[in-house]
Amino acid sequence: MGLGYVGCVSLACLAELGHEVVGVDRDEHKTSMIARGKSPFYEPGLDKLVSENVQKGRLRVSQLDEAILDQADIVLLCVGTPSQANGNIELEQLRRVCTEIAGKLKSRTKPLVVTVRSTVFPGTCEDLRSTIFAQHKGVEVASNPEFLREGTAVKDFMEPSLLVVGATSDDAAASVAGLYESLPIHGEIVSLRTAEMIKYACNAFHAVKIVFANEIGSLAANLGVCPEQVMATVCKDTKLNISPAYMKPGFAFGGSCLPKDLRALTYRASRLDMKLPMLESVLASNQEHLKRSIRAIVSMPAKKVGFYGLAFKEETDDLRESPVIEIIEYLIGKGRDARIFDPRIQINAIYGSNLNYVMSALPHIGKLMVQNCQELIDEADALIIAQKPSAEARAQLEASGLPMLDLTQLQMADA
Secondary structure, eight states, rough: OOSSSSHHHHHHHHTTTTEEEEEESSSSHHHHHHTTTTOOSSOOHHHHHHHHHHHTSEEEEEEHHHHHHHSSSEEEEEOOOOTTTTTEEEEEEEEHHHHHHHHTOOOOOOEEEEESSSSSOHHHHHHHHHHHTTOOOTEEEOOOOOOTTTSSSHHHHOOOOHHHHHHHHHHHHHHHHHHHTTTSHHHHOEHHHHHHHHHHHHHHHHHHHHHHHHHHHHHHTTTTHHHHHHHHHHTTTTTSSSSTOOOOOOOOOOOSSSSHHHHHHHHHHHHTTTHHHHHHHHHHHHHHHHHHHHHHHHTTSSSSSEEEEEESSSSSOOOOOOOOHHHHHHHHHHTTTTEETTTTOOOOOOHHHHHHHHHHHHHTHHHHSSSSSSHHHTTOSSEESSSSSOHHHHHHHHHHHOOOEEEEGGGOOOO
């Protein structure tokens, strides 16, 4: 349903994989061209796939009617979801085509999987299932977001970098994933809302990468440094840079490097009369995430809060710019009491800038520290995990029965 760039490419490529595919679109120009074996727009390799599969009888076009739907196992919705003036997406086309489908299912007895390929907010597919298809018990709804780039769409379909499916039932998800079983990729079966969100996460990340490269490149050029050489070398690191490293939602960052270097970069750019909006916003964004953590802790009904971890991350005794210190400082200012255990911190053993930093923020730090997990549990009404504990320590903390918030795996709505 919908024969634009996503729909027509999906139509032709699925036919090439051996499926019997029918394309539906209100635009007669598109359908008549495809019926003649022609692509309605230019996309490398698409014209050939359309022509060959029309000739083989695996690809055809039709109007939407009960006979077509009765033959179908899966319907792929590839209609547009354009932006409204306020930035929200317009779902009129999607809801209209779903309403048309629902109106032609009266005689259908076998299951049908209505699959949204369009980019939609999490919850959209659930809403379609509970409203438009509420009276059709044989209809399951799935999300199968596309990851196709114009200009390389056929190649992206046949050699996918990611395949994601979520659905209202396991059988529906398996049916949709089965469409692609001959492709060289393992499909990711996730929850329905997760599938919808992944598409936004991917596109946002792509945009962030482009802006990051442009901002670093512009600053490098203004400092007399070759931008291409900088970014090409950055990309050589596939352990930390181009990798899953740091890509897990959790606690705010801190330490002696990241905050300092971000401040230095944006300061130097300002001296060159350069605006780097994304880099300038990183520390502010990190601070907002820290505030979300503080609000979550404050909402806990506890007078005495126990913290597992004081350093900015595990396996270090570096306290400089640790976000945990800022949280504890805030809580004490609000009349809460705190107890702290960090397996790598001995206050009488730290010195220099490390000691100066913690003493300036928490002058009575020695009175707040405890010697082990059990002492932390005994002196707290609630527990905050601020760095990843060992398996043994986590088991001990969880067995305490105290209310617990794990900032390293933080999942919370903004209060």
